[in-house]
Amino acid sequence: MSFDYDLFVIGGGSGGVRAARVAAGDAGAKVALAEMDRYGGTCVIRGCVPKKLMVFASEYNEVVADAKAYGWELRDGPFDWQSFRTRLNSELDRLEGVYRSLLAQSGVETFDARAVLKDAHTIELSTGETKTAKHILVATGGHPVRPAIANAELGIVSDDIFHLESLPKSILIIGGGYIACEFACILHGLGVEVTQYYRGAQILRGFDEEARGLIAESMRERGIDLRTGTNIVEMAPASDDHTISNTGTGSDAAMGASSQDIAAVAERQSGSQSAERGGPIWVKATNGREKVFDAVLFATGRDPNTSDMGLEQIGVKLGRRGEVEVDEYSQTAVPSVFAIGDVTDRVNLTPVAIREGMAFVETVFKGNPTPVDHDLIPSAIFTQPEMGTIGLSEEDAREQEPVEIYCTSFRPMQTAFAGRTDRVLMKLVVSVETRKILGCHIVAPNAGEMIQLAGIAVKMGATKEDFDRTVAVHPTMSEEIVTMKTPVSTA
Incomplete structure (x- = not known):
């Protein structure tokens, strides 16, 4: 049977765009992609990127007071939302243009339209066009929900x-x-x-x-x-x-x-x-x-974007919240239809969606069956202070096996000098039997940057003794990760 495309991707977020680009550019597939909103998806347009820029903006609120403690004479002033918002929108426009350009450079044909599945190989667009594809990848992400209360x-x-x-x-x-x-x-x-x-x-x-x-x-x-x-x-x-x-x-x-x-x-x-x-x-x-x-x-949760897409009608199974059910290779109950990213509600993180997209291309277009690895994924929460985390919490680890807990909390040098009471936390959860680090949890400024590097060691199976053999970088907050010698508790 002849198809219009080897692959049709529904959704122009990070996962869908990466899968489309790699399938077309590296694997030589004929690829099309449909996006009904802005290219870049939740992460670039209404999630990670604009949120992190707002995090940066909000952190300057304490800079003036801290700078004065360090001898600088700075003037307080109100935050100008309009100025920030204008610059933010310009940056998002730029990034969307980058996504569109990358797709075009890879030879991906794009449609600014909503896509609905009519059968296992047929996609109907809101423009009235109908397209066929040997493989269909659903990467439509999710959306925030409101509670079921009046008003x-x-x-x-x-x-x-x-x-x-x-x-x-x-x-x-x-x-x-x-x-x-x-x-x-x-x-x-x-x-x-x-x-x-x-x-x-x-x-x-x-x-x-x-x-x-x-x-x-x-x-x-x-x-x-x-x-x-x-x-x-x-x-x-x-x-x-x-x-x-x-x-x-x-x-x-x-x-x-x-x-x-x-x-x-x-x-x-x-x-x-x-x-x-x-x-x-x-x-x-x-x-x-x-x-x-x-x-x-x-901020009461997010649901997958699967409504009125024709998924169940063609045999794709959906979960209780509308998530697409897939196997370890991101394949649905319909062999020609795959799904990645938040729409599957597995691990809802942008880098995970990208990894899932890459694994899909390896499996389907490069003849290298690649299951998605969802184990030991580092992540960050951009509160103030930030949290960086990988692996098991102390509570979950204790339920699985005997563990030792190494933990310290202290006032960091930079903010303590400025008179602030902020505290940071460094914590390692260690297996008594294997000595492996089961969990690493950091609450501190720039914890997200720290956990990315610590995550490499934990993913490689580093032991507590591996951490102990590493010389500390002094004076830093992160040196405490390798200087904690005595467990605070064992269970």
Whole structure:
């Protein structure tokens, strides 16, 4: 049977673009790609890249005070969102152009259209065109979701942050995952009054308990009103009937509405920056606390982009949340259809999607069956301070085998000199039997940079004694990783 293409990729994010480029450029396949939105996907357009640039911007908030402690005379000033946003949009436009150019240079034919599968080899585009391909790769990513409560549409999601015409004066963030915590730190650093509700007992569920505890403590010390064991139960447009009150118990009861709170409500109701976003929002929490915010951000999870694509109709199996079910080679129940990246909901990280795309090309176009390796993936959470992590948490490791825990926490030289109380954490989880490092967890400025290098050693199977034999680089924060000699606990 003759096909229009050897490969048709649906989705122009990092994973899909890499697979298309390599299949066309290295393997000589005839490839097409369809993208209904902007090329670059979640990471480049509304995720990693713009978020990290916002992280950089937010960290300058403390530079002036620190610089003064080091003898520099600098002038404080407000953050200019409009200036930053203009430059940010220009950078995203540039990066999208790079993605388009790379596809063109590799000989990939592109369609700015939505694609739907009609059968195992046929794709129908929103332009009305129909194309056929021997292989189809679904790389459509995911999208943020809102909770199923009344008036949820009043809130924004992470995709919307980058499109705000102006920053709100106050914001409530719902959620305790890395997206919620990162944006809480970013927006606080940019001068927004941030409150965060999370229904669980501690933020960053699934990560090392000690590490996430230090991050929560640091967020509160910086001025973020982080409230765990708390969720939203009602929200509505603020009106004269919605005055700020705190009818909960404990710390809530002590935080009654101040004259500034009431004045702020009056200002917002009379028309202010929040009018651009539909006006202030009244929120009631599970503890009975009521408050009005300029904006509410839902960071309560993401679902795969698989709706109305015809996947189930042609025999592709989807999971409970709509994720495409695949085997270790990213192949679906339909042999000609594969899927990679967040749409499969395996490990939702951009470098993983790229690795999956490369493994797909090796398997299908280069005759080298390559399963995807999802073991020991380093990752970073860009809170303030950052967390870098690889391997098992202390809690998970203890459930599997006897372990030794090496851990230290201290005030780093740079910020301690400036009078800040920030603390960092270095932690190794070690197997008693094999001496291998099962987990490495770092909470510190630039922890993401540190964990990339530590991750190489852990992936190679380094032991605690390998770390001990490595001479420390002094004076650095990271030297503590190789100088911890005595375990703080064994179990």
